[in-house]
Amino acid sequence: MNHARFLIVGASGYVGSHLRAALGREFSIATYNRTPISGGVHFDPVTMRLSGTILRGAHGLTHAFLLYGMSNIDECARNPELAHEINVGSLKRVIDDLVAAGVVPVFASSDAVFDGSRGMWTEEDAVNPVLTYGRHKARGEQYLNQKSCPWLIVRLAKVVSTAPGSVDMLGDWMTQLETGTPIRCAYDQVFSPVDVDDVVRALIRLSEGSFSGIYHVCGPEPVTRLELLKMLVDEVHKYRDVSAQIVPCSIRDFDFAEPRPLNTSMSPRKLYAGLGGGFDDMSVVCARAAAQRYAR
Ligand SMILES: NC(=O)c1ccc[n+]([C@@H]2O[C@H](COP(=O)([O-])OP(=O)(O)OC[C@H]3O[C@@H](n4cnc5c(N)ncnc54)[C@H](OP(=O)(O)O)[C@@H]3O)[C@@H](O)[C@H]2O)c1
Incomplete structure (x- = not known):
């Protein structure tokens, strides 16, 4: 059936x-x-x-x-x-x-x-x-x-995902941190992951x-891409000694086919009111992503 x-x-x-x-x-x-x-x-x-x-x-x-x-x-x-x-x-x-x-x-x-x-x-x-x-x-x-x-x-x-092995922004960043790959990251792109x-x-x-x-x-708070990366690095440091090579830059420095909008952060108020509660902010999500990947 x-x-x-x-x-x-x-x-x-x-x-x-x-x-x-x-x-x-x-x-x-x-x-x-x-x-x-x-x-x-x-x-x-x-x-x-x-x-x-x-x-x-x-x-x-x-x-x-x-x-x-x-x-x-x-x-x-x-x-x-x-x-x-x-x-x-x-x-x-x-x-x-x-x-x-x-x-x-x-x-x-x-x-x-x-x-x-x-x-x-x-x-x-x-x-x-x-x-x-x-x-x-x-x-x-x-x-x-x-x-x-x-x-x-x-x-x-x-x-974003906190699942171990996830191939997404947080997972990619953690892989780059582990391999010591420099990460170019925009200080002027704002979103609500x-x-x-x-x-x-x-x-x-x-x-x-x-x-x-x-x-x-969307998440509860607007955050820049660079702030999000730093949150993740702080959480990864609780488990591993990684030397983060972060290269702050403007989103305009990337060679995209079309220039990206700078601030697409959204208000989640209507959704959270409808659901009767909000989502975790990115510091909590980053903590979970690092724990899922490194905590034994
Ligand atoms: N992920 C994000 O951060 C994000 C943010 C904002 C909005 N969205 C929107 O949310 C939706 C889901 O995102 P996602 O990240 O899951 O996307 P995704 O991983 O790229 O998956 C795209 C899906 O679309 C299918 N697809 C691609 N080209 C197709 C075609 N020509 N004909 C039919 N199906 C096609 C793919 O199927 P096959 O591989 O089987 O062809 C796949 O199931 C998308 O509409 C995306 O624009 C995503």
Whole structure:
């Protein structure tokens, strides 16, 4: 018997794989495109329709997490047509099919919908993306916003993980600290990073409750990239004697395809009020990441 209530489109990705693990295979249908996952369903949103595949006939699904897309910011800038087809064109068809089938779309947007000119952006603030990736996210939001049925837009901040062996920003930094590799790190990029476990909890709580609308899914405090690295170094030092070679620099010194917005920190107030509590701040998350990796 099929008990699946949740569809995860993009379950082979970073957030999707954590969400699938938390929901359990019995209660979710998980799709992948180029990266097969055990028990997953192949679905290419560009060439296939949900209406002709997963949503055909009785399905029992209530919510669909839309976590797929071209998520690399520079790749979107270098291949804007392809990125648009994946991140906007196919997304619209996926949303249409879900709405027609009575399934609530939960779209993973991004703090990149903001221009970075100030910070602590709220859900009421106007979006003004300066990146191709951010413009595509804003178009997806706009499309969903016009639908009269229930929907959720979750604007994710930079997602980090404390799992040992995780290949993400914290894991990469710890590897660089261990090998003595110099780390160039921006003192002027501000964001509100969030632990992937908190992201997953928020996604599940929002979809299990009667929530609808836009939510900022982010950590409690804005932090610069350099401050975050220093927090992590302090925690690593509790376990290992690493000689951190940190090279402070401006985010403008990196050779990105498009200049990054400076301050995309978001206010989590609406989310935390809805959930009845907030997330751990980055000092706690860094402590956990170091402990998971080094504590015996
Ligand atoms: N991680 C973050 O810090 C962060 C921050 C803000 C917003 N977000 C957004 O949150 C969502 C999930 O992020 P993530 O970090 O989990 O992304 P990710 O690890 O890059 O995963 C991307 C997912 O999209 C799928 N995908 C990529 N190209 C595709 C294509 N052409 N057709 C169909 N599927 C395709 C991948 O499937 P296959 O590999 O199987 O092809 C994978 O499941 C994304 O929309 C991202 O933009 C993430």
